[in-house]
Each structure stands twice: as structure tokens, then as C-alpha cells.
Amino acid sequence: MFDVVTQIFPNMSGKEIEFLESIMQTLQMMLYSSIISIILGLAIGVILTVTKRGRILQNKFIYNLFDKLINVFRSIPFIILIALLIGFTRMIMGTGFGVKGAIIPLVFGTIPFYSRQVESALVEIDDGIIEAALASGSSPLQIIFKIYLSENIPGLIRGTMITMVSLIGLTAMMGAVGGGGLGDFAIRYGFQRRMTDVTIVTVLTILFLVSLIQSIGNYLIKKTTH
Amino acid sequence: MIELINVSKTFDNQVEAVKDVTLRIKPKQIFGIIGYSGAGKSTLIRLINLLEKPDQGKVIVDEVDLTTLDQKQLRQSRKKIGMIFQRFNLFRSRTVFANVRYPLEGSGLTNIEINERVNELLQLVGLSDKADSYPSQLSGGQMQRVGIARALANRPKVLLCDEATSALDPQTTQSILKLLKELNKKLDLTIVVITHQMSVVKDICDEVAIMDQGSVVEQGSILDVFYNPTYEITKQFVHSADNIDKVDEYLASKRLELAQDENLILLSYSNINTQEALIYNMIKQFDIKVNILFGNIELIGDNPIGWLVIIIGGKQQDESLAYLRANGVRVEVKHYV
Ligand SMILES: Nc1ncnc2c1ncn2[C@@H]1O[C@H](COP(=O)(O)OP(=O)(O)O)[C@@H](O)[C@H]1O
Ligand SMILES: [Mg+2]
DSSP states (O other): OHHHHHHHSGGGTTOHHHHHHHHHHHHHHHHHHHHHHHHHHHHHHHHHHHHSTTSTTOOHHHHHHHHHHHHHHHHSOHHHHHHHHHHHHHHHHSOSSHHHHHHHHHHHHHHHHHHHHHHHHHHTSOHHHHHHHHHTTOOHHHIIIIIIHHHTHHHHHHHHHHHHHHHHHHHHHHHHTTOOHHHHHIIIIIITTOOHHHHHHHHHHHHHHHHHHHHHHHHHHHHHOO | OEEEEEEEEEETTTEEEEEEEEEEEOTTOEEEEEOOTTSSHHHHHHHHTTSSOOSEEEEEETTEEGGGOOHHHHHHHHTTEEEEETTOOOOTTSOHHHHHHGGGTTSSOOHHHHHHHHHHHHHHTTOGGGTTOOGGGSOHHHHHHHHHHHHTTTOOSEEEEESTTTTSOHHHHHHHHHHHHHHHHHTTOEEEEEESOHHHHHHHOSEEEEEETTEEEEEEEHHHHHHSOOSHHHHHHHHHHHOHHHHHHHHHHHTOOOOTTOEEEEEEEOGGGSSSOHHHHHHHHSSEEEEEEEEEEEEETTEEEEEEEEEEEETTHHHHHHHHHHTTOEEEEEOOO
């Protein structure tokens, strides 16, 4: 397979291993940071939803706290967020470089965005449905798991899909500051050594990743829409 | 079964949705609460299962004051108070079967017992063949039947219906009302029906309360309220169902030419005298002429009440009208210029 690739994109020859490693690094960054972000983002999205005025666990303080925090983090450009977090990252992960050093900035960059995606998926659930569950004697916890997190699965998948795609963008940016992965690969060869064909291969790979995520997402949405 | 005692609810310190309402609903009754949109009906019915917390007053259901319960006890009590809604509020992601199963999950029953109960409920509302359908595949009437089955899952003693037929066409409304009436008899269920449609109250309720701007202005047996409406708003509702207002309008617009000694009379009567041939007797007994213009008989529950518009002429008018009055007919002389 690489024979064909190196024929069309000559500068790729000799970089096969490095290229595969970059893909692996990107996938690792994606995997770890999306798992953490999805869990925490779902939790924060639910908190935002249920503590809002008039909802089942209405709580002005908690709602405002999360709401403001999200707004603050969302307004910081990602590249600056990385710089801001470097001390914290080193403290937790022991390093600011590579896949390990990338996870924390990626998670901080993703959670605020994903929480809002979750929140907007949960808002679509009709208040009447919550009311029906309350009237039947459900507890807040039952309503969170059996209604909020179950009634709009397609909406949650859509939000997850959008977040994963934007996460690919963030992992590429991590490359610029020593995070490794496809972004790093493209910058080192495509940008710094002007090997445009290497950049094109990277772009195609990322394009493939994005459409893979979208196809899986669309398939799952179709499966879960009734 | 249900007692509301001096219950009030104000939203945002300004909207007085329910003002000092006292209601007593007897067991096994179908109790109607009627009022225009914004009258506070939904708030009132939500006070019964404490979905809305009263600012003051007591809410007693099945001898327990719900306002004194903690959250856990309240949830337990709510299982014994079913509720159905105008927009059905079914769980979209669940099949019909799973919708009805919802209130039973985690109730301590085994899976087999739960499945049995769900099948029983689906049969009760006539939807056994739709068990695996999703709500989006059902008609409005079918969705409301699912709502009813779900509301009855835990064998409640009370069923609250908030405009349960307002989103349905007249025919489907009839079939849902019929089902509610059957359930009322079969399960000894106390049913509270909120509506803005007098026809709903007329068809199934035993007693009715009329709500206006947060207050209950009138209540009583459906026959009393229909036959002797006191408040203007009650009269409006009563007439919305018997279209007597339209007759008034019609007569007024037509400018009937009455002869010198003729009068236009509106007679109304309830079940006390529909058996007797009063009009016939009257014509035989007195020297009068009677021309019947319009008439109507309504069934309120099982009781007929009716009205008749007549033109009466001849010498013994006063005597004949007195005769009718003596037999319990209400007589109103109408003047149109
Ligand atoms: N949650 C709420 N917050 C503020 N105002 C409300 C709320 N619910 C109802 N109201 C107000 O209370 C009044 C009565 O409403 P409602 O009980 O829904 O009347 P109905 O069901 O008879 O149409 C209306 O003026 C409505 O705007
Ligand atoms: Mg209402």
C-alpha cells in the first residue's frame, strides 16, 4: 500500500513508520481525551440542565458556577489554554510533552464545548415528559438516568460526533507545541521543510478520520431514532 | 378521597394562579373542573399530586396530608395518584410496552410480574397489538390510551386528567371519555377531569367546579349547576353546551312579528317532569294557542334537561304559565324589540 502512496507523494518515502506512529499518537490522544471529556461533559451537561431555574434540582449557585466556568474556558483560545495549563499538566502527568502531556489541555479544551452540546440535547426533552416521570413517583436520580440520559440519545450522539470532530482539530494544534501526532508530522515536514505532498497526505488522513466519525455517528443516530 | 383546604399558589410573587380554593372530592367520583384558559386549572390539578407546592393550605389525598410528607414519602404517594396530560407526554425512546412498564421498574416486582401487569394494562386500554410500537407510530387517541395505561400501572386510587381530550378530535374524545367512565366503574377509580369543554363535563362528570381567575366560583352536582347556574361564567359554559344563546341571537335578529296578545316564552325543565305531557295538558285545559319554535333536550349524565321556545297567545296565558310553573318548569318571558 505504501508503494502507491510514495509514488504519488514522493516525500513520504522513508517516513512510513513515523507516519503510522503519528496516526497512532493522534488516535491515542483522541481516545483518552474523548473518554474523559465525554464522562465529565455528560456530568456537567446534566448538572447544568437539572439545576436550572424551574428544573428538578434547581440550584442557582451551582448553575451559575458551571455556567460561568464554561463561558470563561470557552473564551480562551486553545493555544493560550495550553500555555496556561502547562504547570498543572506537568504536575498531574509528570510531563508537558507527547501524548501524555496533551491529554489535560485537550480535556480542558473539549469539556466546555461538549457540556454545551449535552445541555442543548437535554433541553430538547419536553418538560411534559419530566413531569410525567415526576408524577409517576420517580426520584431525581431516576429521572436523570432513565429520562434525561435516555430520551434523546440521537441528540447526544450528534453532540458527541461534533465534539470528536472538533477534538481532531485540537489534537492537530497540540502538534505545534510538542504533542506529537498528525499535526506535528505535518508541521515538521509539510510546513518547515515545505514538503507540500506530506501535508496533503496528512490532510487526507484527517479527512478520512472525520468522515469515519461522521458515518459511525450518523449510523448510530439512525439506529436510535424512533 | 381528595380534599383541598384553603389552598393558594402564587407564581413569582405576582401571578395568583390559585386563590384560597377549598374542594372536596368524594371517592369513586368523576369530578370536573372547568374554566377558561389561564383560570388556574392546571396549577390546581398539579397541586393535588404536589407537582406544584402550595404556598398555603392542605392537600389531603386518601387521608394523608401530602404537604407534611418528605420527598421519599411523597414519591410513594404519587405512585397512587395517576396523571394523564393534554399532550400525552409519552417517552419517545420507549415502546408502548416500555412506556407502561416505566412506573413499575424498580418497584420490587419481578420481571415476570411486571410483564404480566403491563400486558393486563394494555388489554385494559385495548392496545395489546401495539405493544412494540413507538409513540411516533400512534394516533392521538392511541397515545392517550398508552398514557392512561401508564398512569394506572401502580393501581392508583386517583386519576388526574389535565385536558386529556383537548388535543383529540370529537370522535376520539368520545372514546377516551367512555374508557375513563368504564375505568371509573371497573376500578372504583376517583377521577379528576380538567377541561375547558363543557361537553366533557356533561358527558362523564358527577360533580363540577367552575374556576375563574384562580378561584372556584361555583360547585355542585352537575345537574344543579347545569339547571341553576348562578354565576355569569357558569351560564356561559352551560350555554356553550346547549346553544340556547344562538337561539336568542337568532330570535333577536329575526324581529319576530308577534300579534298584540302573543308572547315569546322560554321554558326550561329538568328531569322532574319530562315524563308528563305538560304542554298537551296545558293546551287542553286552558284557552290558549301555542306555537313551538325550537326545542332541545340534553342528557346530563343520566338526567334529561331541556328547553323549549314557544309563542303563546289567547286569553288564559297567565293561568297556563302558572300551571307550568306549578309543575316545576321554569318560565321566562322574552322581549325582543
Ligand atoms: N410555572 C409558572 N410560572 C409562572 N406563572 C405560571 C406558571 N404556571 C402557570 N402560571 C400562570 O398561572 C396562571 C394559571 O395558569 P394555568 O394553571 O396553566 O391555567 P389553565 O390550566 O387554567 O389554563 C396563568 O396566568 C399562568 O400564566
Ligand atoms: Mg391548563
